[in-house]
Amino acid sequence: MDDLELLRDLGRELGEEPPPELARQRTRLLDAARGRRRSRLPGGRWTLLGVVAAVTAAAVLVPASMLHGRGARPPAAGTPGAAAKAVNVLVVGSDARSGGPARSDTIVLVHLPADRASAEAVSIPRDSLVDVPACRSAKGAATRAYRGTVNTAYTVGGVPCLLKAVEKATLVPVDAAVEMDFGGFKAIVDALGGVQVTLPKAIVDPRGRRLLPPGRQVVDGEGALVYVRARHGLGDGSDLDRIKRQQQFMAAVVGRAKSGVLADPVRLARFTAAVARSVRTYPRMGVKELEALAWSLRKTGPGAVRFATVPVRPAPEDPNRVVIDRARADRVFTPFRR
Amino acid sequence: MVSAMTAPPTVPDCDADLIERSHADPEAFAALFDRYSAMLYRYVSRRLGPEAAEDVVGETFLVAFSKRHRYDAAYTDARPWLFGIATRLVARHHRSEAARYRALRRSPVDGPVEGPAERVAAGVTAWASRPALAAALAGLPRRDLDVLLLVAWGDLAYEEVARALGIPVGTVRSRLNRARRKVRAALGDTNPMDEEE
Numbered sequence: 001m002d003d004l005e006l007l008r009d010l011g012r013e014l015g016e017e018p019p020p021e022l023a024r025q026r027t028r029l030l031d032a033a034r035g036r037r038r039s040r041l042p043g044g045r046w047t048l049l050g051v052v053a054a055v056t057a058a059a060v061l062v063p064a065s066m067l068h069g070r071g072a073r074p075p076a077a078g079t080p081g082a083a084a085k086a087v088n089v090l091v092v093g094s095d096a097r098s099g100g101p102a103r104s105d106t107i108v109l110v111h112l113p114a115d116r117a118s119a120e121a122v123s124i125p126r127d128s129l130v131d132v133p134a135c136r137s138a139k140g141a142a143t144r145a146y147r148g149t150v151n152t153a154y155t156v157g158g159v160p161c162l163l164k165a166v167e168k169a170t171l172v173p174v175d176a177a178v179e180m181d182f183g184g185f186k187a188i189v190d191a192l193g194g195v196q197v198t199l200p201k202a203i204v205d206p207r208g209r210r211l212l213p214p215g216r217q218v219v220d221g222e223g224a225l226v227y228v229r230a231r232h233g234l235g236d237g238s239d240l241d242r243i244k245r246q247q248q249f250m251a252a253v254v255g256r257a258k259s260g261v262l263a264d265p266v267r268l269a270r271f272t273a274a275v276a277r278s279v280r281t282y283p284r285m286g287v288k289e290l291e292a293l294a295w296s297l298r299k300t301g302p303g304a305v306r307f308a309t310v311p312v313r314p315a316p317e318d319p320n321r322v323v324i325d326r327a328r329a330d331r332v333f334t335p336f337r338r
Numbered sequence: 339m340v341s342a343m344t345a346p347p348t349v350p351d352c353d354a355d356l357i358e359r360s361h362a363d364p365e366a367f368a369a370l371f372d373r374y375s376a377m378l379y380r381y382v383s384r385r386l387g388p389e390a391a392e393d394v395v396g397e398t399f400l401v402a403f404s405k406r407h408r409y410d411a412a413y414t415d416a417r418p419w420l421f422g423i424a425t426r427l428v429a430r431h432h433r434s435e436a437a438r439y440r441a442l443r444r445s446p447v448d449g450p451v452e453g454p455a456e457r458v459a460a461g462v463t464a465w466a467s468r469p470a471l472a473a474a475l476a477g478l479p480r481r482d483l484d485v486l487l488l489v490a491w492g493d494l495a496y497e498e499v500a501r502a503l504g505i506p507v508g509t510v511r512s513r514l515n516r517a518r519r520k521v522r523a524a525l526g527d528t529n530p531m532d533e534e535e
Contacts (some may be wrong), residue, residue: 003521004490006467011491013468014442015384016391018376025396026371032400033364207387207434207441208472 013201014208087112088336090163090177091121092154107150107162109172111336120335122308126151129315129323130169135161149321159282169324170310172336177282184279186221191274194218195252197227224249308332353416357409367406370416371399377417378424381492386431387438394431398424413501421492422502425484432480442472467525474524478517485510486517 093106111120127149134145135157143156153165159177167174189195196218203212203226211226212219219227227249311328315321351359353370360367375395383391401423402416409419428435475483488499496514500507 003518003525006471006525007486007490007521010468010471011384011487014387015380015491016388018379019388019392022375022379022392022395025375025392025399026368028396029371029399029403030365030368032403033360033367035364205441208438209441 014204086114087175088172090159090166090174092159092162092177092179094154094179094181107166109166109170109174109333109336113335120308122310122332122336124150124166124170124310124324125312125322127321128169128310128312129318129321130165132156132161132165133168135164159280163282170329170333170336172333179280179282186225187274189219189221189224189253192253194220195224195249197224197249197252199227203227352414354409354411354414357406357416358411360403360406364403367399367403370402370420374417374420375399378420381421381487382424382428384491385428385435385438385487387434390431390434394424394427397427401427415498418494418498418501421488421494421498422504425488425492425502429480429484436476439472439476443469443476470524471521474521477524478520482513482517482520485513486521489514 089110089112091106091108091110093108107124107126109122109124111122113119129147130150130153132146132148132150132153135143135153137143137157143161150162150165150169154162159179163174163177166172196216198216199212199214201214202210204210212223217223310332311325312322313325315323351369353373356366356369378395378398379391382394386394398420402420405423409416413419475487478486484503485499488494488502489496492499492502494502496507496510499510499514503510
């Protein structure tokens with residue numbers, strides 16, 4: 001191999017196929033061609049934590065498969081999942097890693113229909129402008145209503161405030177909320193003893209460092225985070241492909257839970273404890289209630305989770321922000337309204 | 339949109355015709371995007387990674403659009419022009435580009451994993467040479483690097499590189515030779531880190 005050929009090889013390894021998001025740059029060009037002000041729509045796609053939160057939603061589904069194998073215990077009454085009733089769950093992915101105050105990076109509404117045969121997950125761009133209602137801060141002080149991006153509601157009054165803001169903006173009644181951060185996600189995967197994934201090629205960070213080698217492998221929590229965060233370079237790079245990857249990962253999580261953890265009482269206890277420790281629920285649910293919710297989800301296959309992003313349009317008051325497009329959002333949220 | 343309903347299917351317009359047409363009908367310029375954005379994206383993502391690449395490709399077409407009146411219609415193929423604009427935009431990111439190559443230089447040589455034997459053999463050469471190649475790229479002066487990568491990663495011919503960078507073909511050749519000499523030296527050398535000047 002001569003030097004140019006080696007270099008071409010390296011190029012092929014480093015380069016990426018154009019992602020579907022490149023279409024936004026075409027829009028940008030057309031806007032310029034039409035003499036419009038440049039508008040770059042923020043949000044509108046799954047952020048990396050969006051993927052994590054989606055997997056988290058799956059983690060809520062995981063105990064279902066475990067309980068399924070463990071003999072049928074009737075679920076406790078009076079918990080969100082117990083009755084055969086449709087439930088809307090707000091999944092909040094927060095990022096508390098940077099040392100500063102935790103930010104809500106991902107906001108996903110999950111709808112579980114009464115028959116639990118499927119689930120819908122709709123992500124809400126964190127920079128959507130909404131009317132944040134009056135809330136209570138963490139210290140209990142009353143806060144004033146204002147117009148701002150939806151994620152600021154979390155900063156102002158935590159998950160309860162975010163929940164109110166989301167309900168108001170989407171007109172979807174929310175029954176419960178689940179909050180989790182990167183650490184929780186990692187802890188859950190680690191408690192499972194890792195999850196098996198197959199990579200068509202290595203995952204490399206923007207600086208070219210190799211984070212995960214290609215091939216079939218069992219990844220720990222840290223590796224799983226790398227896997228679900230990777231947006232490019234796996235599969236054909238399309239949105240559909242990414243969704244497929246998320247679902248495969250969820251299936252792997254479920255499979256792992258069924259085969260490994262279930263067979264080992266010590267690890268089962270460790271796993272349940274990890275889930276209970278890693279997610280905060282509103283209203284508070286103990287291990288028992290989580291199990292009850294999980295029990296009601298036993299029929300939900302990991303492939304039956306559909307993903308969508310709430311339709312948005314540029315905000316009238318600020319073209320750099322988005323607002324939820326009510327008319328189109330109504331269609332997405334139809335199943336969420338009972 | 340009615341204006342999008344174009345003439346009956348004939349021979350597709352050459353780039354120069356498209357650009358000509360975009361003077362009166364600016365939206366026609368989007369056809370250039372459809373032709374070359376993927377190609378440009380591959381080239382830029384090799385140099386800067388996917389995040390920056392999306393933006394640089396977008397900028398490239400905005401810059402090209404604003405300069406379309408100065409395009410020389412004698413050149414039917416707009417590729418060199420677009421690659422030239424993209425390369426100048428890549429230069430703005432030279433710090434992160436260099437950091438990318440330096441990081442590759444450090445990446446551990448633990449070899450590729452299992453696969454068909456011959457692919458592994460080929461993979462080993464390519465994989466083993468990676469730190470040396472990256473070290474060479476990190477050490478090249480900008481003007482030589484641009485020529486080398488337009489040839490190797492942009493698939494441009496010498497004349498096209500000359501047009502892209504606005505330099506004579508002879509200069510392209512001499513820069514390419516100099517760059518390749520350094521790359522070969524790095525590949526042959528057991529300790530390429532010492533090769534930097």
